[in-house]
Amino acid sequence: MAQTNNAENMLSIGQVQAREPTSLSVEIKSSQSDNSKKDAPSLFRSGRLHIVLCILFCELCERLTYFSIAGNLVLYCTSTLHLTSQTAATISLVFSGTAYFVPLFGGWLADSVAGKFNTIYGSLLIYVIGATLLPVISIDFGSGYKLSDSAKQGYYMFALITIAIGTGGIKANVGPFGAQQLDDLGETAIQTFFNWFYWFINMGSTVAFSIGVYVQQEYGFALGYAIPAVSMIAAVIILLIGKIWYIIKPPEGSPLTTMSKVVITSASQCRHPHIDAPEMNSCLDRVKESYGGKFPDKTVEEVKSLGRIMPIFATIVFYWTIYFQMSTTFYLQGERMRLSYDNFSIPVASLNLFDSIGILVLVPIVDILIYPLFAFCGMPLSKLQRIGVGMILATMSIILAAVIEIARKNIMQEGGWMIQELAGEKFNASTLSVFAQTPQYLVVGASEVFTVITGIEFAYSQSPANMQGIMMGIFLLTTGIGGYIGSLLVIIVNAATSALGAEWFPDEINDGYLEYYFFLLAGLMLVNFGIFLIIAKKYKYVNVKQDSTDESSSVAS
Structure with a gap:
């Protein structure tokens, strides 16, 4: 969860950096001299803190809204819309996929037609439509005015579509728009902004995965969805408060x-x-x-250079299919594990916080210890080697999930089961604690540190300067494709196993073989990793700095 947020943050940085026509460095390059950098005021002394805070709080509200809706999406589909588990998982995957498809087009719209502020504002208004519709269709108006299940399902799908479009338009532009307010203050102010930008993103997601999902699970979706609706309306108001101060630039055209x-x-x-x-x-x-x-020949060569990176991106797509299991199969598994302790019920979606913990713990360790240690021993890890490590960790996480599923079902067969109620829906659950899922979430978080962070660095550093923003958008596009592949895989597996008379992913997963599905995913990920190794072995790095040395060799060296 949190590392996808980090991907959004890095995308925003990449789009800002792509404005610099001469730099291919991963670091932000300022055109100011060293002395002028020293003299430039910091963000906190610039007199623009109030402007930046409007943008930061707008982003916090948007992320709180998105994750409050995505966190318990599967539970809402099964308990309120009365859809099957596999249909709920498919909807979740398609929703997430669409939300990461749209940013590429949102960035194009802002750069070519509407400008960043207008695109953000318009996206927020579209977003508000979907966010306010959700609590309305969740209210029980009584038998005389009650919506049918089919009507609720139709309104819900419409709401998800508007939310996906809205979040995509915001995601592509809000970070660069914030940095645009500080362009003349130099590198330090912009770096400070993005540090706090990432902090506000994670604060929003933390509130969503703790308070938001808890209210939905324990007090109902009418109240639970009212929280993100109010948050989204607040985001619009906060953005408009700062309009009189914003630096708003017209669209300049998109690469x-x-x-x-x-x-x-x-x-x-x-x-x-x-x-x-x-x-x-x-x-x-x-x-x-x-x-x-x-x-121009240079323009064509820049487009051709993107073709070198696409095969690597193609192998990252299936990584995202594994990643999205946290909001689908991991969630369904957690619903059927012990959640109640001393009259307190743990929200299933809160397990996503362990993904964040894995990232927060591992990032400083790899930065301060692991990467320098490998370099000291004369074996520096190249970018593609780090991406490969993340793929192996992703495979391990899905194997752990399979092991937990086997243990969960064995305990139930031995009499260790209980009736568990979540949002009005009852489940036959194992007495195995939901915290047994902790390792699989932590390992997913660890995999993100290697595959996602390094993947963004690789995309940015290996792209021509004026194509870096596009490449960041295409990298997020792999996320969307991964979600769509995951939804297609659910349909294919269900159809194939139903024909054999032993459905792996039935409506009630206690009656299925979810562990087989996990092992299938692990096997496919290993095949994907093998393809990645072949492509990576042949890849030649581009020198992105005048003084670059070893990184221009093959990943195999």
Whole structure:
């Protein structure tokens, strides 16, 4: 959970950095001299703190809303909408996938048409429609005015669509918009902003996964969904409060538009060999000015360079399928484990906090100890090697989930079971504590440190300067595709196993074989890892600094 937030933060940084035309460094480069940097006021002494706080609190409210809705999405679908477990899991995966598809287009809209402020404001208004609709359809108006299940399902899907569109438009632009207010203050002020930006993101998600999901589970969704609705309305008000102070720039055009034109034009001209230049090794070369095309050679080469990175991204897609098990299969498993202790019921979605703990603990350890130790021993871990480590950890997390599922069911078969009620829905649950899931969440968090953080660093450092924002958006796009693949996999597995007479993922998972599904995911992840190794072995790093040395060699070295 938290590392996806970190991905959003890094995406925002990447979009800001992509404005710098001469820098390929992972670090933010300021055009100011060292002396002017020293003289530049800090964020807290700049007189703009009130402006920044409007943006930061707006982001906090948005993240609180999103995770309050996503956290118990599966429970709402099964308890209120009376959908099956596998349908609930599919909806959760598609919702998450869509929320990470939209940012690429939200960034394009802001850069090419509407500008960042208008895109954020418009996205918030769309968001409010969905967020306020949820508590309304959750209210019990009595038998005379009660909505049918099909009507509730229709309104709910509409609400999720508007929320996914809204969050995507905000996610792509709110970080860069905040940094835009501090452009003239230098690197230090911008870095301070993003540090606090990430803090506010995690504060919002922490409140959602503690208070928000608890109210929904224990007091009902009408009240529980009212919290994110009010939070979203507050986000709009807070954003508008600062409008009189914001630095609002008009759209300047998006590199995504240019890239699309290059690809589409080259595809239309790629049917026959080029008579005058048979040595061309790419269809994209046809649109170069040097070969009679209409695009500068440098622009075409920048687009071609993205093709080197795409195969790596393709192997990261299935990582996200594993990641999203936290909000689907892990959640369904947790519902059927012991949650009550001394009249206090632990919210199932709160287990996501252990994912955050894994990240918060491991980040300083790898930064201060593990990476420097490998470098000291003459074996520095390359970016692709670190991504591979994260993939292995993701595989371990899903194997742990399978082991816990076997233990959970064995305990129930031996008589260790109980009736457990969550949001009005009763479950046959194992007496095995839900805290037995802690290791699988912690290991997912550890995998994010290696695969997600390093993946963002890899995408940014290996991209041309004016394509870095696009590459950050494409990296988040892999998240969305991973969610869609996960939903498709649920459908395929259910259809195949039903035909064999032993459904792995039935409506009541106590009657199925969820452990087999986990082992299948682990096996597919290992196959994906094997493909990654082949691609990574052949990959050649691009020198992103004048003084770069070892990083330009193969990942295998």
